[in-house]
Amino acid sequence: MQLKEIAKHINGDLVGDSIDVKGIDTLEDAKEGSLSFLLESSFLPKGLISKASAFISFGDLEKISKPYIKVKDPRKAMAEVILLYNPPQDVIHSISPQASVSRQASISEPVTIGAFSSIGDHTCIGEHTHIYPQVTIGNNCTIGKHCILYPNTVLYDGIEIGDHVIINAGCVIGADGFGYYQENSQWIKIPHVGHVVIKDWVELGANTCIDRGCLGNTFIGEGTKIDNVTQVGHNCHIGNHSALAAFVGLSGSTTLGDHVSVGGQAGFSGHLEVGSHTTIAAKSGVTKSVPSKRVFSGFPAQDHKEELKYQARLKRLAKKTD
């Protein structure tokens, strides 16, 4: 593909001559003929020594005398160029003879179902959905259109999944919440009969768990992205377009608003609300409700600026004791 065609495709400005692009690569792996990516100014040192023949760049390149495409959003441009070189494949209608599909399930066309996948009674699978091998879907589930369920996904009974949802391998959706009462100093199980509702365009990382509601549902709003190995407790409600990094733990009945961002290994006490557009820093411990459009950090979590001031003061105090 010619560099000028790529520039046109991603709506960028070509600076320098067009070349024949032989492939796309990281700055480190690039060979002659490679197109590579300068996503921000911190990438420049690697760009200077890269063997790439051309770049997609966040801005003007003064010290690199190779052709480049200047774009407004280099991450968006990278995504578009990767798709150009790796176009998504259409789902072919194919149900493995080694799958176990209930006669009472309703499977649209086209749908791919891999070997050793198991689909329960009264479960509906929407068109263009790709179910990899070894997926287990219980009874009375609804999976929308254009979804991808990677191997070892487990959906317990009664789970509702929207369209364009991606569930990575090993996710468990709908296990019982961690709810007990005590009698004679023993834990007695509270049955969990609610469901899980996951809306359109959600992506769940590998080995992530979303527990079912006790009564009522656990809910993940549209466009929310959840990283690997994250735990969402029973009856949590996560709004739209939020993002949770790995190892985040939400205790039961935590509510996150829309556009909330949560850093890795943060934890939430449960029965609290996080306002929309709020960011919770990595490793925070959120113990009470926090308002919207703010940043919180620390344990117990407080306003991030207050936390930074507090930590700085402690450092100064400790220094004085020398």
Next chain:
Amino acid sequence: MQLKEIAKHINGDLVGDSIDVKGIDTLEDAKEGSLSFLLESSFLPKGLISKASAFISFGDLEKISKPYIKVKDPRKAMAEVILLYNPPQDVIHSISPQASVSRQASISEPVTIGAFSSIGDHTCIGEHTHIYPQVTIGNNCTIGKHCILYPNTVLYDGIEIGDHVIINAGCVIGADGFGYYQENSQWIKIPHVGHVVIKDWVELGANTCIDRGCLGNTFIGEGTKIDNVTQVGHNCHIGNHSALAAFVGLSGSTTLGDHVSVGGQAGFSGHLEVGSHTTIAAKSGVTKSVPSKRVFSGFPAQDHKEELKYQARLKRLAKKTD
């Protein structure tokens, strides 16, 4: 079902007139005819605006003029009412023709074994146990009666499971512990040939891992409940009726007593003992043995009251520097 029948079933006091209960719901989802639950006083604001027609309540309701059942333990009552509306189903004897069951395995009746589950040699499965699809059970395992093993449970060889045990999807029981010695600056594996013993009434959350012992066993005592994505290292010994929340990590040879509670994301250094009836707060890092009937928090964990005092003093000191 009539409200007065429910009151009788849960041994509660009906206040107001009996009604025809059409279903049970959360306070938020309740419709006319719904019975809902006021588990503690903090639920009252939601109760006031709930459309539920009746409640099960922790105490007297002054501002809500609807019938209610007053009970001593509303969580217990809720569990009993959920079971009333969702009676557990008997296990039907059914071994999927798509399962792989060793001829040398011993399967009681009735037992359900789902599609694509694999049962190894000399493994025994007790009656009324339900094995979902895609479960892998190795050789020489013993599973008791009335157990539930959800999809993708993996039991390595030689695992012993008691009666009434629930293992949620994706649990891995019996992987080798993380034990190595060093030679020429390289890590060399120490083989793990011990087993895992899990006693009656244990519940394990989704994607939780219990490593096998190196020599000797890893042990989970009766009635202990472990949340999702928890890691129990080799040769750990957890007593009876303890409770571990999500993301708790126990390094090898940690010993927890009976009735120990551990909050989410807490970690334990290994080769230490936690006394019975002790609580370890969320996110704690326990680096040495701690006695019984106490509460510990912080990292390194110390007596919880001391930790609170310490944090309060630091706050005051920091404030003074303003």
Next chain:
Amino acid sequence: MQLKEIAKHINGDLVGDSIDVKGIDTLEDAKEGSLSFLLESSFLPKGLISKASAFISFGDLEKISKPYIKVKDPRKAMAEVILLYNPPQDVIHSISPQASVSRQASISEPVTIGAFSSIGDHTCIGEHTHIYPQVTIGNNCTIGKHCILYPNTVLYDGIEIGDHVIINAGCVIGADGFGYYQENSQWIKIPHVGHVVIKDWVELGANTCIDRGCLGNTFIGEGTKIDNVTQVGHNCHIGNHSALAAFVGLSGSTTLGDHVSVGGQAGFSGHLEVGSHTTIAAKSGVTKSVPSKRVFSGFPAQDHKEELKYQARLKRLAKKTD
């Protein structure tokens, strides 16, 4: 087996008379005739009351009048003695008729493939490799010789695994990284088309996740050992002979050198480098690059001695306020 034979096998010094060793056990479980292990001086109190008839010991035993074998490295000796009593079994060539192996896959001999395992197109499996039931291997993967893949291992397409690699149950190798760009306040997926390369002698714990690179590869160097439930983000590069404990989280593009040790529940911000032979303590939060041959702890992580001093000063300051 005679104690003197064992002494010879592990190149240790027998002190006292040889006995007939009936088995190997932990100090607690040992019976008459058992050989047990005193790995370090802290084991002596348990050794004194152990019923073992002989020991392998780190040093001279003054208060225990039983025969023992003195060795330089008791952990190495323990590993060798365990192997003596539990010799590893040869892999028998056996492909389950209930497995799904692509005709375009290349399977060496001998290889074991268990029931319900699925091997994709153009995937190569080296000789003496044991694939347990329920393993899913995608297309275009390469698995070396003498590997063990436990049940529910998932390899996405294009994964490269060296020789002598052990992957415990529930691992997910090659899921997409957590990479998105924002448009109209929504997260749009950046496709991940890189691969994962895992070199010889690596061991991965149960339910661990290694994401694929976006462009370029995620890399795990030779001899590196990773514990259960660990998350390695896209494009991370881990050197040789490193060790990561459970719940460690590496954000995308983290680089760890050779011989790095990371304690449990530590986290890394991504796009940073950790020098070789450096240790990161448990629960640390590493927010910027750190040099080699050092120890770091705390959040944000700093030099461990500085962190200890800092914590000690805070304790002293807090005490003064009494």
